[in-house]
Structure formats: structure tokens, C-alpha cells
Amino acid sequence: MILVTGGLGFIGSHVARALLGLGESCLLTRHSAAPRDVPPGAVAERLDMADRDAFLALGDRYDVTGIVHLASTPLRGTDVVAEMRANTSGLLNAFEAARAWGVRRVCVASTIGVYAGVRDSPFREDAPLPPGVPHPIPAFKRSAEALASAIAGHAEFEAVCLRIGAVWGPRGRxxxxxFAIPGLVNAAVRGEPYPKKVYSGDGIDALYAPDCGRAVALLQTAGTLRHAVYNIGSGHVTTNAQVATAIRKALPDAPLDLIEGRAPDAPDEDYRLDVTRLRDDTGFTPVHDLDDAVADYVAWLGGRAEGSPDH
Structure with missing residues (x-):
């Protein structure tokens, strides 16, 4: 059984479905509210990840063989010290549980944000990271990667850090x-113009959420991994103009109004992730192209509007 902390959240829910599709059973945790929308074949528990005793007690009730640690306390700056403490406690509890339960591999969520200040694109996992981090989230993720490396070096489990890029789709924001993709699609489904300025030439390495979930699931279940850090993304830049074209195919009357060219403050080149490690070690390639992803998301949003929350 694979434990997915945050398994009822945005990315976690897609990881869970991908693991189930690979024949794994899943234990999903969420800190807030009663678990709902639990996919068939999974079980859910409410958990404060910073509660060491509650975390370790899961091993008394379930035979956990792997951990995907996605849960976090939002770092919104209201009390950065408290949030860092909660997230660090949750991470250490996941590692302690892995050691106590004899887990083979722990996958830990990181972010593309750790590359802040790196100028060469595509971003490679072995790129030197410059000192100083301008935001608390990538600051914590860098520290989580360092802890994962140090602890795994003195434990009998693997710790694999997942540098996840821009993800969009069902159950997300x-x-x-x-980035503009989710806002553009949601506004189009509502039949409303997107209120923000969007430049057609700007782009980002964007990955549809079900594909992100499958990438994480493949890394968790792979027999052998050769690295401790993996980028998770599409490996290419998707421009806002391409998104608009895909939206018009799904919703021909969508009110789209993009500004030609690139934003005045846009970088010289849009950043993307090098996903060679992910592809070589797991065989991962995205299942959804942009047209398919937009059409699928439009259908999912339409289903929610009609009262069917899960597709």
C-alpha cells in the first residue's frame, strides 16, 4: 500500500488515481475536513502531518510499503516560522515512518521554484542552484531536498525529490x-472574458494534472531509479496563443482577447524543464496533447457545473 499525504488534494488526487491504475492500493491523507471523493480502491484518513504519534500510528492499521509526501502547510507569509516548523515536522515524520515501517522509497514534492536565479534553460537537475531564495516556498523545498539527501544517506530507504513544474487541470485552482492556462479555460467555460492581460507569445512548461499524477506514480513504483532528483514537466513550452487555439477548438464562441507579442517584463526565453531523467528511468511521456487536455478539462468543468463533481 502506498501512502499519499495530501492524497485528496489537487496533485495528490491525480497521483492516487494513477497509482490505482497501476494496480497499487492507496492510503490517502488530508489535514482539513472529512475525507470525501475517495476513489474506489483507496482508503482515506484525516491526519495532521506534524503530529508524530498520529503519523506513526498509521503503520499500526495499514501495511505501507511506499510514501509519496505531497502535503504541506501553505507558506503565505502570515507566520513563516510556524509554517516552516509544521512543514519540516511533517517531512521528518514521513522519514521516521518510512524507517519504522521498512518503506522502500519516499517521494518528496519539490518545485520548479528551486531553480530561481538559474539562467540556463532547460533546467537540469544537476544545475548549480545560486544562493538566496526570494520566496518561502522554494526556500523550504530546497531545505527539504537537503534533508532528504542527508537522511536517506543514513537510512535503508530511497528518498526521491520531485521538482514539479506548472500543473493545471481538474481539481486545481x-x-x-x-500562468494563464487555468484562468483562460475557466473563463471560457463561463463564457466570460479573462480579466487579466495575457500576451499571446508568453509561455510556460505546463503539464496536465493527470499526466503529472502518472509521472509521480511511475517514479514511486519504478523498480530502479538512478537519481535522487527528478524534474516533472512536459519538457516544452506551451504558449498562450497555443492555449487559445485549443480553447477555440473546444469552445468556438469563447471570448478570448490576447495581446500580441510578449509581455514587456517577460524573460528573453520561457523556461522549461529538462525531463530526460524522468523519461529515461520511467518511460514517461504525456498522454494528453494540448487539444485533448483542454477538451478534457472543459468537459470536467462542465460536469461540475451540472452537479457531477468527479469524472
Whole structure:
């Protein structure tokens, strides 16, 4: 059984479905509210990941053989010290549980944000990371990677860090402060113009959520991994113009109004992730192309509007 902390959240729910599709059983945890929308074949528990005793007690009730640690306390700056403490406690509890339960591999969520300050694109996992991090989230993720490396070096389990890029799709945010894709699709489904300025030439390495879930599941279940850090992304840049074209195929009357060219403050080149390690060690390639992903997301959003929350 694979434990997925945060397994009822955005990325976690897609990881769980991918693991189930690979024939694994799943234990899913979530900190807030009663578990709901639990996929068939999985079980769910409410858990405060910073509660060491509660975390370790899961091993008394379930035979956990692997851990995907995705849960986190949001680092929104209201009390950064408290949030860092909670997230570090949760990470250490996951490692302690892995040691106590004899787990083979722990996958730990990291982020593309750890590459802040790296100038060469595509971003490679072995790129030197410059000192100083401008935001608490990548700061914690860098520290989590360092802890994972140090602890796994003195334990009998593997720790694999997942540098996840821009992910969008079902169960995710209707809008993102970092890229336009989810906001454009959601506005189009509502039949409304997207209120923010969007430049057609700007782009990002974006991965559809079910594909992200499958990538994580493949890394968790692979027989052998040759590295301790993996990028998870599409490996190419998707521009806003391409997104608009895909939306018009799914919703011909969508009110789209993009500004030609690139934003004045856009970098000289859009960043993307080098996914060679992921592809070579797991065989991963995205199942969904952009047209298929947009059409699938539009259908899912339409189903929610009609009262069917899960597709």
C-alpha cells in the first residue's frame, strides 16, 4: 500500500488515481475536513502531518510499503516560522515512518521554484542552484531536498525529490498567479472574458494534472531509479496563443482577447524543464496533447457545473 499525504488534494488526487491504475492500493491523507471523493480502491484518513504519534500510528492499521509526501502547510507569509516548523515536522515524520515501517522509497514534492536565479534553460537537475531564495516556498523545498539527501544517506530507504513544474487541470485552482492556462479555460467555460492581460507569445512548461499524477506514480513504483532528483514537466513550452487555439477548438464562441507579442517584463526565453531523467528511468511521456487536455478539462468543468463533481 502506498501512502499519499495530501492524497485528496489537487496533485495528490491525480497521483492516487494513477497509482490505482497501476494496480497499487492507496492510503490517502488530508489535514482539513472529512475525507470525501475517495476513489474506489483507496482508503482515506484525516491526519495532521506534524503530529508524530498520529503519523506513526498509521503503520499500526495499514501495511505501507511506499510514501509519496505531497502535503504541506501553505507558506503565505502570515507566520513563516510556524509554517516552516509544521512543514519540516511533517517531512521528518514521513522519514521516521518510512524507517519504522521498512518503506522502500519516499517521494518528496519539490518545485520548479528551486531553480530561481538559474539562467540556463532547460533546467537540469544537476544545475548549480545560486544562493538566496526570494520566496518561502522554494526556500523550504530546497531545505527539504537537503534533508532528504542527508537522511536517506543514513537510512535503508530511497528518498526521491520531485521538482514539479506548472500543473493545471481538474481539481486545481480556477486561476493561477503564475500562468494563464487555468484562468483562460475557466473563463471560457463561463463564457466570460479573462480579466487579466495575457500576451499571446508568453509561455510556460505546463503539464496536465493527470499526466503529472502518472509521472509521480511511475517514479514511486519504478523498480530502479538512478537519481535522487527528478524534474516533472512536459519538457516544452506551451504558449498562450497555443492555449487559445485549443480553447477555440473546444469552445468556438469563447471570448478570448490576447495581446500580441510578449509581455514587456517577460524573460528573453520561457523556461522549461529538462525531463530526460524522468523519461529515461520511467518511460514517461504525456498522454494528453494540448487539444485533448483542454477538451478534457472543459468537459470536467462542465460536469461540475451540472452537479457531477468527479469524472
Amino acid at each position: 480556477a486561476d493561477s498567479p503564475f
